[in-house]
Amino acid sequence: MRAVRLEAIGDMVMRMVEKPNAGPGEVVVRVLAAGICGSDRHMHKGEYPTAIPVTLGHEFCGLVEEVGESVSSFVGGELVTVDPNIACGTCSACRRGRPNLCANLKAIGVTRDGGFAEYVAVPCGQAFTLPPDLDPVHGAFCEPLACCIHAIDKAQIRPGDSVAILGGGVIGLLMVQLARLAGADQIILITRQLSRREAALRLGATQALDPTASDAVAAVKDATGGGVDVVIECAGVPETLQTGVRMARRGGAFILFGVTPAGQEVPVPPFDLLVNEVEIRPAYLNPFTHARAAAMVASGILELDSLVTKTIGLEDVADVVGSAPSTGEIKVIVRP
Numbered sequence: 001m002r003a004v005r006l007e008a009i010g011d012m013v014m015r016m017v018e019k020p021n022a023g024p025g026e027v028v029v030r031v032l033a034a035g036i037c038g039s040d041r042h043m044h045k046g047e048y049p050t051a052i053p054v055t056l057g058h059e060f061c062g063l064v065e066e067v068g069e070s071v072s073s074f075v076g077g078e079l080v081t082v083d084p085n086i087a088c089g090t091c092s093a094c095r096r097g098r099p100n101l102c103a104n105l106k107a108i109g110v111t112r113d114g115g116f117a118e119y120v121a122v123p124c125g126q127a128f129t130l131p132p133d134l135d136p137v138h139g140a141f142c143e144p145l146a147c148c149i150h151a152i153d154k155a156q157i158r159p160g161d162s163v164a165i166l167g168g169g170v171i172g173l174l175m176v177q178l179a180r181l182a183g184a185d186q187i188i189l190i191t192r193q194l195s196r197r198e199a200a201l202r203l204g205a206t207q208a209l210d211p212t213a214s215d216a217v218a219a220v221k222d223a224t225g226g227g228v229d230v231v232i233e234c235a236g237v238p239e240t241l242q243t244g245v246r247m248a249r250r251g252g253a254f255i256l257f258g259v260t261p262a263g264q265e266v267p268v269p270p271f272d273l274l275v276n277e278v279e280i281r282p283a284y285l286n287p288f289t290h291a292r293a294a295a296m297v298a299s300g301i302l303e304l305d306s307l308v309t310k311t312i313g314l315e316d317v318a319d320v321v322g323s324a325p326s327t328g329e330i331k332v333i334v335r336p
C-alpha cells in the first residue's frame, strides 16, 4: 500500500510499504479522510519529537476493514474516528486520571504509523464509531475538535462571558464555534488574514481584529470594559502569548493551547500576572474528550465544510507538510 513516511527531519516521502495486519486487540482502518495539522509541520521540521521513520497523520476517519483477535467491539465495516493518543494506564499521571500527561504516551501518526496511508492498524480502544452515513471528511475533524473541547473545559466559559481567541486557523475557528455553543456573549477573534476574520464572523465571532492594523490589546480592553474573562491562545507564537496575557481581565484566565517550538522562551510580566491574578491554564491533547468530539461531529452542530480549503491525494502530502501554510489555508484534507 502507499504511505507517506517521515524518514528523517525534513525528509518526507510517499512510498510502498507492507499493508498492516490487525494484531491482537487491534483493528485495521481503511483511511477515507485525514487532516493535515500544524503539528505535522512541526514534526517535519524536528520541532516536535517523533519516532522516525514513521507514517504521519493523526487526524483521520475510515472504515474498519479487519478485526484482530480478542476484539469484541467491532465486527468490520464500521465508520470510525481514531483517538491517536495512547496512554499506558499505569504511570503516576495515568493513575491520577491525567492520561494526556502519561509518561509513556504513544501516539498514532507520531510514534507509530498513522493515517497518511491507505490503511492503519490501531488498538480497538482508540476507535470510536460514527454514524455510517457521516461524511468522512467531517469525521477527520474529531481529533482537533477533541483537543479544542479540552481547552473549552479548562476555560470554564459561562453564559455571558467574553472570550478572546488568538489565531484564526482551523483551531481558532473551531474555538469560535465552541465558545458560542458554551454561551459566550462576546467572542473576539484576533488574526492577521482577512479571509480568516471573515470566516470567524460567519461562524459566530462578534468581532474580528487585525493585530497589525491597530493595538489589539487596547481594542479588546475597550470592547469589554477592561479585558475578557477568557483568552484562548491558538497561534503558538511569542507575540500572541505576550499580547494574550494582557487581554485578560483582572482575575481572568489565559488558556495556552498553541504549540510553540520546543525550547522556545517567551518573556512574560510576572508582576502584572500576580496583581491581576490572571490564571494561566495550559490545555494539552484530548483527555477523555474524543467521544464528546465524535458526538458533536455526528450531530452536525458544527460548520466544518467551509474549513476545508483544499483536498489532496497521498502523493501531495509531503509537499504540503514540507511547506508553510499557503495564504487562506484553513484545513487541508487528504483522501487516500
Ligand SMILES: [Zn+2]
Binding pocket: 037, 038, 039, 058, 059, 143, 144
Ligand atoms: Zn493535530
Ligand SMILES: [Zn+2]
Binding pocket: 087, 088, 089, 090, 091, 092, 093, 094, 095, 099, 101, 102, 103, 104, 105
Ligand atoms: Zn501513563
